Amino acid sequence: MTAKLCARNARRASGVAQWRADGHEARMARKKNSSAEITRPRIRDAALRLFARHGFAAVSMRRIATEVGVQVGALYLYTPDKQSLLFDLMQTHMQELHAALSALPVQDDPLAALEQFTRFHIRHHRARQDAVFISNMELRNLEPTNFRQIEAMRRAYEAHLAGILARGKAAGQFDLPNAKLAAFALIAMLTGVNTWYREGGPLSLARVEEIYWDMVRKAVGAQ
Secondary structure (H helix, E strand, C coil): CCHHHHHHHHHHHHHHHHHHHHHHHHHHHHHHHHHHHHHHHHHHHHHHHHHHHHCCCCCCHHHHHHHHCCCHHHHCCCCCCHHHHHHHHHHHHHHHHHHHHHCCCCCCCHHHHHHHHHHHHHHHHHCCHHHHHHHHHCHHHCCHHHHHHHHHHHHHHHHHHHHHHHHHHHCCCCCCCCHHHHHHHHHHHHHCHHHHCCCCCCCCHHHHHHHHHHHHHHHCCCC
8 A cells, every 4th residue: 555545544544533523512512501401491490489479588509400400509500509590590580571561562642651651460470379479579589689670670670561551541531649659569569469360269360461451441431
């Protein structure tokens, strides 16, 4: 075998080896990414469930790991600490809320906009009971920087309703002394549906929407 042929075969063997190595790395990367895609939602779901049932302070990272079925050290591949996990859950909830609100059809008439908001708030929050509970009850456990970010998102949501009320008042459709305070009161009332409503009870959710819309309409003195 000539030196040239030996060199060619060596290069070919080297190329095959590199191709196999690259393929192995690609397969391992895909496996790792696939595992992350599966595990991360499971960690978030477990944390959401446990925080809502037992409270943030009472739930350890070890307990979350046990719920997911992984070693506690594996959690830190997906989140730096429990505080970051809480913030992620609350931020995601608020981002989804704002996105869903923005996707609603624009209502120029304040009364129609208020009815749309009332029904939207009840439906959206009812479908996310654990996230709503954590967002309302665990604000005190957020570190200052995280608290300010979540609070700003909450205020923006409240400002949306206050804007509807202010437009209705300016148009003479609503009779209320302060749009901002009215927005706080209405949101508290609508969110309260989560504390008592149960599927299979005497009232359907559609009927609850009707009753609450009637109460909201009267509360703002709608003309």
